[in-house]
Amino acid sequence: MEIKSGHSSPVMTDTPPISNSRLTIRQNRLLCSSAALSQNNNLLLTVPRKKTGILDDVKSCGWLDAMKSSSPPPAILNKDSISSDASYREWTQLKYPSALTSFEKIMSFAKGKRIALFLDYDGTLSPIVEEPDCAYMSSAMRTAVQNVAKYFPTAIISGRSRDKVCEFVGLSELYYAGSHGMDIMSPAGESLNHEHLSRTVSVNEQGKDVNLFQPASEFLPMIDKVLCSLVEITKDIKGVKVEDNKFCISVHYRNVEEKNWTLVAQRVEYVIRTYPKLRLTHGRKVLEIRPVIDWNKGKAVTFLLESLGLNNCDDVLPIYVGDDRTDEDAFKVLRDGPNHGYGVLVSAVPKDTNAFYSLRDPSEVMEFLKSLVTWKRSMV
Numbered sequence: 001m002e003i004k005s006g007h008s009s010p011v012m013t014d015t016p017p018i019s020n021s022r023l024t025i026r027q028n029r030l031l032c033s034s035a036a037l038s039q040n041n042n043l044l045l046t047v048p049r050k051k052t053g054i055l056d057d058v059k060s061c062g063w064l065d066a067m068k069s070s071s072p073p074p075a076i077l078n079k080d081s082i083s084s085d086a087s088y089r090e091w092t093q094l095k096y097p098s099a100l101t102s103f104e105k106i107m108s109f110a111k112g113k114r115i116a117l118f119l120d121y122d123g124t125l126s127p128i129v130e131e132p133d134c135a136y137m138s139s140a141m142r143t144a145v146q147n148v149a150k151y152f153p154t155a156i157i158s159g160r161s162r163d164k165v166c167e168f169v170g171l172s173e174l175y176y177a178g179s180h181g182m183d184i185m186s187p188a189g190e191s192l193n194h195e196h197l198s199r200t201v202s203v204n205e206q207g208k209d210v211n212l213f214q215p216a217s218e219f220l221p222m223i224d225k226v227l228c229s230l231v232e233i234t235k236d237i238k239g240v241k242v243e244d245n246k247f248c249i250s251v252h253y254r255n256v257e258e259k260n261w262t263l264v265a266q267r268v269e270y271v272i273r274t275y276p277k278l279r280l281t282h283g284r285k286v287l288e289i290r291p292v293i294d295w296n297k298g299k300a301v302t303f304l305l306e307s308l309g310l311n312n313c314d315d316v317l318p319i320y321v322g323d324d325r326t327d328e329d330a331f332k333v334l335r336d337g338p339n340h341g342y343g344v345l346v347s348a349v350p351k352d353t354n355a356f357y358s359l360r361d362p363s364e365v366m367e368f369l370k371s372l373v374t375w376k377r378s379m380v
């Protein structure tokens with residue numbers, strides 16, 4: 001693929017001391033040039049930050065309810081399953097049609113257009129599992145992604161660190177955007193050229209040059225410090241996992257007893273309240289800490305389209321498939337922005353979204369990818 005353009009809040013009463021002296025984390029960070037950083041001060045969000053950095057849903061319903069609602073059940077398995085299934089059917093029929101049953105419609109719109117494909121990882125290409133380090137993608141899914149990438153520029157956009165998601169996916173021909181889009185990498189031999197933004201060249205595991213764009217590089221020392229503090233402050237809560245996502249941090253509570261969820265949130269909030277340049281968001285049984293910069297998965301999609309010379313083109317159809325709240329930024333960009341395209345929400349339960357279509361789970365995502373390949377081959 002050729003790139004064209006030039007360029008809450010309960011107050012803590014008993015807080016454990018924070019110490020980070022024993023932790024040595026992130027020894028293998030890629031070096032990045034200051035060139036990429038110098039232009040990023042204007043990305044800092046100027047949103048007024050509340051004293052405690054509390055999210056609106058936490059303010060209105062408290063930590064526990066906010067944490068519960070951030071992670072819907074993965075499937076419909078209870079005695080209400082018949083009525084739930086009926087409401088799912090209604091949701092797909094009336095609001096967010098299945099991208100599989102609407103495939104022909106989508107393709108009639110795609111005719112004569114170049115498709116650019118953006119795929120989230122967790123919950124989209126791999127099923128949600130208890131242990132974040134074991135969220136492997138099936139080899140059938142890998143083959144499906146590999147095949148689709150032969151025909152369409154394909155990028156993986158994940159909240160995970162880029163290194164981790166690259167390792168899970170294991171396909172060097174793709175574009176990767178880790179840390180919710182804050183760490184973008186081209187495939188070896190391709191450049192990431194963007195008229196407004198500088199770039200960094202690094203070397204991948206095979207020793208080949210790759211291009212990086214890292215708009216939050218200046219936050220690395222802060223994120224490192226906060227990571228150490230979070231590991232330390234949550235270490236006595238059974239089941240907590242603090243994940244280093246390079247420019248972001250995930251604090252998982254999936255394996256924590258529900259009675260301790262509020263405690264987890266309180267501890268996290270205690271740490272980040274002294275960092276006004278960091279913000280806290282929810283994911284699926286995870287609290288995510290990230291820099292307060294005007295950058296997200298939607299911005300990453302726009303950046304990639306611009307870098308590929310595919311922005312503002314009538315003959316380009318971007319498609320973004322994702323399951324998480326953070327994917328909504330990308331759905332919004334494709335729904336409302338100049339690069340009109342389709343967001344496809346992966347969900348087994350009805351919910352509101354900025355996406356246009358839906359798919360039930362990763363197995364339907366795989367079917368969709370295969371259908372894209374079959375369609376493309378039929379056109380040749």
Ligand SMILES: O=P(O)(O)OC[C@H]1O[C@H](O[C@H]2O[C@H](CO)[C@@H](O)[C@H](O)[C@H]2O)[C@H](O)[C@@H](O)[C@@H]1O
Pocket residue numbers: 120121122123127128129130131132133135157158159160243245250252254283284285286288324326
């Ligand atoms: O943007 P994504 O690729 O969807 O990444 C979002 C988060 O995904 C991972 O956590 C989620 O998946 C885990 C594995 O299935 C699950 O155990 C966890 O409860 C989910 O929240 C990842 O570990 C996080 O760091 C990402 O932010």
